[in-house]
């Protein structure tokens with residue numbers, strides 16, 4: 403966003419509480435509510451970096467999607483460490499960078515030091531949940547399948563050197579076989595679920611074709 407556009411946004415939203423000084427729309431029309439312009443730009447970087455991958459899967463971000471950066475967990479995140487997508491109101495809530503960094507100190511994500519690229523990968527994870535929501539065939543069971551797609555997208559879009567460092571920490575994993583992609587596995591260990599999903603996605607014959615199958619048929623959610 404250039405300076406003039408940013409000023410216009412600030413004037414338009416001058417009644418916004420100080421905690422959320424910035425509101426604007428990234429390319430792809432994601433409405434971002436953030437405290438600082440740096441955080442706003444980070445979200446837009448995440449949007450830009452996942453858009454080509456989403457497009458290759460025939461997915462788009464839903465119109466009117468709102469992403470709010472919070473400085474404390476909202477209590478609704480359940481199985482997600484740093485944020486969640488709520489399809490009922492087409493919104494994402496994420497911990498801002500500082501809060502996510504603090505939250506990661508007890509248990510580093512993927513066993514690597516937390517940094518802006520890792521934080522953006524979690525933003526991408528939630529953006530992909532939002533995009534996948536509208537891509538599933540009606541009636542498809544989507545919880546497990548959506549976690550697979552979001553996890554794969556999160557790792558595919560990481561800088562290669564960062565991804566390599568993460569994969570080194572999980573050298574014992576060889577990827578899901580297919581039938582072992584379960585919600586229980588995800589709930590027990592989201593990081594290992596993500597790595598096994600990515601490794602499964604990379605196996606010959608899987609890739610984007612497997613994700614397209616998931617969007618059509620889903621996976622069992624029990």
Ligand SMILES: [Zn+2]
Pocket residue numbers: 482527531548549552
């Ligand atoms: Zn998820």
